[in-house]
Amino acid sequence: MSDLIKEIQKRKTFGIISHPDAGKTTLTEKLLLFGGAIQEAGAVKSNKIKKGATSDFMEIERQRGISVATSVLAFEYRDHKINILDTPGHKDFAEDTYRTLTAVDSVIVVIDVAKGVEEQTEKLVKVCRMRNIPMLVFINKLDREGKDAFDLLDEVEQKLGLRVVPLSIPIGMGSDFQGIYNIWENNIQLFLEEKKQKVGETIKFDNINDPSIDEVIGEKAAQNLRDELELVQSVYPEFSREDYMNGDLQPVFFGSALNNFGVRELLDAFIEIAPMPQPKESDTRLVKPEESNFTGFIFKIHANMDPKHRDRLAFVKIVSGTFKRNENYLLVREGKKMKFSSPNAFFADKKEIVDESFPGDIVGLHDTGSFRIGDTLTGGEKLSFKGIPSFSPEHFRYINNSDPLKAKQLAKGVDQLMDEGVAQLFTLEMNGRKIIGTVGALQYEVIQYRLEHEYGAKCTYEPLSMHKACWVEADERSEEFKEFARLKQRFLARDKYNQLVFLADSSFTIHMTQEKFPNVKLHFISEFE
Numbered sequence: 001m002s003d004l005i006k007e008i009q010k011r012k013t014f015g016i017i018s019h020p021d022a023g024k025t026t027l028t029e030k031l032l033l034f035g036g037a038i039q040e041a042g043a044v045k046s047n048k049i050k051k052g053a054t055s056d057f058m059e060i061e062r063q064r065g066i067s068v069a070t071s072v073l074a075f076e077y078r079d080h081k082i083n084i085l086d087t088p089g090h091k092d093f094a095e096d097t098y099r100t101l102t103a104v105d106s107v108i109v110v111i112d113v114a115k116g117v118e119e120q121t122e123k124l125v126k127v128c129r130m131r132n133i134p135m136l137v138f139i140n141k142l143d144r145e146g147k148d149a150f151d152l153l154d155e156v157e158q159k160l161g162l163r164v165v166p167l168s169i170p171i172g173m174g175s176d177f178q179g180i181y182n183i184w185e186n187n188i189q190l191f192l193e194e195k196k197q198k199v200g201e202t203i204k205f206d207n208i209n210d211p212s213i214d215e216v217i218g219e220k221a222a223q224n225l226r227d228e229l230e231l232v233q234s235v236y237p238e239f240s241r242e243d244y245m246n247g248d249l250q251p252v253f254f255g256s257a258l259n260n261f262g263v264r265e266l267l268d269a270f271i272e273i274a275p276m277p278q279p280k281e282s283d284t285r286l287v288k289p290e291e292s293n294f295t296g297f298i299f300k301i302h303a304n305m306d307p308k309h310r311d312r313l314a315f316v317k318i319v320s321g322t323f324k325r326n327e328n329y330l331l332v333r334e335g336k337k338m339k340f341s342s343p344n345a346f347f348a349d350k351k352e353i354v355d356e357s358f359p360g361d362i363v364g365l366h367d368t369g370s371f372r373i374g375d376t377l378t379g380g381e382k383l384s385f386k387g388i389p390s391f392s393p394e395h396f397r398y399i400n401n402s403d404p405l406k407a408k409q410l411a412k413g414v415d416q417l418m419d420e421g422v423a424q425l426f427t428l429e430m431n432g433r434k435i436i437g438t439v440g441a442l443q444y445e446v447i448q449y450r451l452e453h454e455y456g457a458k459c460t461y462e463p464l465s466m467h468k469a470c471w472v473e474a475d476e477r478s479e480e481f482k483e484f485a486r487l488k489q490r491f492l493a494r495d496k497y498n499q500l501v502f503l504a505d506s507s508f509t510i511h512m513t514q515e516k517f518p519n520v521k522l523h524f525i526s527e528f529e
């Protein structure tokens with residue numbers, strides 16, 4: 001077997017998604033503890049924005065600092081290299097999370113046992129389903145009173161549209177929580193609360209009718225457990241790796257991240273079933289990881305926190321081949337050759353310059369403004385990876401320059417912030433006015449603050465009541481399109497990539513427009529087949 005293939009088979013690159021507070025940070029930390037990547041709990045900083053801190057810029061800057069540090073957390077476990085890609089839970093940064101999801105090969109969805117499926121989980125899982133990303137579900141906080149396990153499994157199926165198979169089931173809950181029956185490994189792990197950061201005792205049984213189970217957890221709980229296992233067998237499908245890999249079946253685990261309970265089981269199953277780096281579709285062909293030529297794409301750009309050094313860090317997911325330091329690579333969009341003397345690799349607690357990286361890995365490249373999110377780098381081949389679309393923003397405002405002497409700085413700042421993916425810029429066809437679209441209101445404050453502090457430019461906003469940005473797909477020579485363009489000219493704009501966008505003021509407008517112009521297709525996402 002070639003060294004490259006060995007490296008590929010070792011790697012698992014995934015993201016953890018959840019609604020804020022479900023326990024993503026805690027779970028991440030416990031996974032890193034297992035990998036020996038950190039020594040104590042509390043070492044992973046939460047990058048969430050604390051409640052009520054939305055206009056506190058120190059908080060935003062602090063969060064940005066942490067989010068560089070936690071962008072990629074890598075560790076080794078049982079001969080595997082695991083890369084966890086951080087996904088912000090805050091809804092205003094959802095776009096960032098969507099983009100990161102283009103760089104993962106699988107995800108773990110964390111759900112709070114008491115709160116069940118929450119809004120942000122629904123949105124993120126929807127994106128994963130669209131891409132058929134393999135998903136594992138971890139139901140967390142079993143040490144607390146929560147919903148009945150089977151009700152929750154139903155809720156996960158209905159609200160998230162998943163087809164689940166429990167690979168573990170809890171024995172009791174909250175104050176009666178005794179442990180987990182691990183269907184995957186056929187054993188019971190007992191929960192000893194006082195052991196907190198230590199892993200509790202695991203008792204192995206070959207047979208669920210083993211009378212010693214009654215002794216360990218009590219007769220009633222044992223009977224209950226047997227009934228539930230029977231139910232699992234009769235109601236849920238059998239686990240099939242193929243279905244999981246295709247995104248058609250989602251295994252579920254129960255546990256308590258805070259108490260380090262059920263986490264090893266999750267990790268062990270993950271190691272066994274989660275996909276290694278996968279092939280990726282490009283505009284010309286499917287690119288396979290084991291190809292010897294390097295290819296990769298940029299899914300995230302992070303501006304330097306120090307305004308004196310305006311360089312940025314571009315995060316590249318390696319799709320194929322070996323990435324080497326100081327080698328010439330092609331930035332396909334620009335047709336430009338580039339060489340990187342200090343590419344960074346990420347570990348749990350540090351980043352380091354690396355000589356070589358492999359498919360599934362993320363490297364950080366210092367960038368002075370050449371890159372855009374979605375850019376492809378190759379060893380020379382002219383191909384572009386698909387799949388980093390923009391989603392329609394939820395908020396729209398005109399942006400105005402409030403310091404005429406700083407027009408250039410403003411333009412540059414806006415341009416670079418849009419490259420980073422902080423928000424989207426639309427330019428009205430009719431008069432060239434600039435509109436900024438964002439997922440959350442918080443971004444406007446971030447942009448204003450960063451323009452001033454990093455680019456020395458000042459801006460003001462003007463409200464604009466828009467519902468959605470719709471990317472237009474039409475034959476621009478057709479009479480129908482021309483009529484559409486004539487009627488809607490006040491609402492037509494170009495995005496940063498010069499794609500035509502229709503700004504619709506209501507869902508009613510979208511509906512009517514589609515009825516009137518059936519061959520002018522409107523999409524809420526910038527990439528369509």
Ligand code: G4P
Pocket residue numbers: 018019020021022023024025026027046048089140141142143144255256257258259
């Ligand atoms: P997030 O990244 O998904 O936003 O969640 P995070 O891990 O920060 O966890 C949110 C809160 O839930 C934290 O408490 C955390 O300690 C708690 N938590 C996580 N896992 C469990 C669990 O298994 N059981 C219980 N009972 N609690 C859990 P906090 O009070 O908000 O923060 P902190 O002050 O403890 O850090």
